[in-house]
Amino acid sequence: MNFYELVLSKKEEILERTKQLLRIPSVLEKFDPNSETPFGKNINDALTYMINLAQEDEFITKNINNYAAHIEYGSGKEILGILCHLDVVPVGDGWTNPPFSPVIKEGKLYARGSGDDKGPTMAAYFALKLLKEMDFKSDKRIRIILGTDEETAWRGIDEYFKTEQMPDIGFAPDASFPLIYGEKGIYSFDVTGKTTDTDLVTFKAGDRYNVVPDYAECTLRVDLKEEFRKYLSFNGLKGEIKDGKYIVHGKRAHAMQPNLGINAAFILAQFLNEHIDNDFIKYINEFLSFDHLGEKLNVDHFDDEMKDFTMNPAVFEYIKQEFKIGINCRYPKGWDKESAKINLDASVRKYKFKFKILDDMPIHYVSKDDELVQTLHQAYIKYTGDNESELITIGGGTYSRSLKKAVAFGPNMPGRKDTAHQIDEYIFVEDLLKATAIYMEAIYQLCKK
Template identity: 40%
Template structure:
């Protein structure tokens, strides 16, 4: 079936959503009504207004997340999206909040992750409704406002009062289907005894799930800087870590400091955590935030570990590696991995829809990213990036092509149709 929507109106709605600066951690006034920031709440309300325009039932859950519902039935299909974004960063060639369209691509922070997919998923629900396909389940779009922090306060609020979907997918990763997501371990490695002074002051990184693209330091009366390339912490090899570059430069200059020794060890070999499994692959580490100042020296790392690994063992290995140089380790956050078997009905249903529409026979895969899918049982990530295409998630000049939007709309609407008419308890 070919699902139809008003493409121009969809693009106008996307541009409107992109114009709201719903940056996680910097989203305007925070109060009891808008605990994640006014702009987060505004972005949720913006989505809900579109849902109401389409004739769906909507609800804003205390400024943390929103819900758009269609259909009836005892079982529920969930679609999990988010409207918060990472910081803009520097070096954009266009206004990151304008939704500029150039050569068939919509540019803006969140165009690809995850405002664009959120709008497309909402329009897919509208297309399914207009198609007249009979569904026997409720379909709910769950619009989160706190995905990028990794703490997912929006999901915590949702679970307090709302129905957990019987099966769900999140268009916040790649095709064909993500059946496994590595565990996420965020650690702070610190030693408050070597405070900044004449020897070294250092600052690098803003967000733990992004490879730092700039680092600066002062030592021996000189200023040092290093530039890198940002990338998501799930694939740090796609970026260039400015913090590690700066540490290497300082060491080459002959500057000696315990923090620089720590940076030398901040890799899988140095921390003795070079582990992998057949399901999800190798452990990765992103040394993301480095500080040496009057409060001490500290390094925050984002680690993505295989689904079969023991997280306590990983922490202990790091502890043993940094103790000799006088540092301690605190686990800031542990997010357990997701693993839904490849032959499960959910994975096979989504895979079948994807293959029917695209003809692509790529197998389901595991990733290092963390999506809302792991917030629920029987949920997976599904889309939106096609195999072989550049990943603009968290990048300068982030964009999403209109062509890919429209193919994604067919896939998401088709998935909702397939799940919406599936047998009970699939």
């Protein structure tokens, strides 16, 4: 059966529903566990939208206290989990079109969340909806699990699994095709301390550990306006002085590929290092600036299968001579964690600073020879004809690692630019529709009686 032809016949409905979901600005503003909407109104609106849509289509649904929900079809002892999320990262500045006013141009659907992860969520939903309309007989319960906090602390999915059965197998439509069977470990830590310098009043950059900051600002007690303008002009950099703030613009990128971004904090710290004597600024320049591999800290590592260790200094907060630098790392197999801690400790001790480990999510890995991997890969090959692109590992962390046996599966096609977390995020309409057909095939093959 050619599921792609069926998907194409539903193209307009798929796109309209996707746009409706994309219009909801589901960015986390504040987490409040005592609220009926713990992740805020907008994220809850996105969750409610999906639940209402599923109920209209006569699916079984369950809402876990507005932390997460699932949409269910089929019967059986085993569960196939399709792990999606409805929250998105902050939009940043410089969008060509408003980020929550989805528009299709030149075959691309532009909006925050189009590729990560609302577009893929809708592709998975329609895959299940179309199978249901065909009266597909499944030997498993199929659950689309809707998370609400994937881009920050995974509190939604953690709450979900406190009460709900763990799926036996699953996939997360939240990365790339043909398939991602391994995800690097994610290691986050803060560097904190105090300085005695009085020239620097404030320094701020970044708002999420998993995003390269594209904006940095500082205020000073010394007048460096002329020097700053010359620095920007000589280096061809974007920035300005506004309301007493020295401002630099960089380029956002996902923390798993910090080399694709331009860290605005590094640019500002480099300038300040030439003009003021501040240990916070010195530390940034000596150990962090323009080094996504961690070589300055001597924590770098390369694995043939999972590739490079990467590091993203993401959040910078300095006020009243006290500071925090929030750093997010992605580590492959073989990374010597204990040696890295020793080297990190040596770097902070030099300036009498401290570091604190915030989180350590271990490496997630499913063998390429596993039946789940092979079945999903064949579904991809059927609708792309691509049997040459290799199965891959990534530095990203998807919900697949919340299951014992799950992988990340689409939607980004090989050779396509990955615009997740970036300005003017988009997904090709063709890829969204083809992903829907691939997900239909995958569910069918994994769950047919």
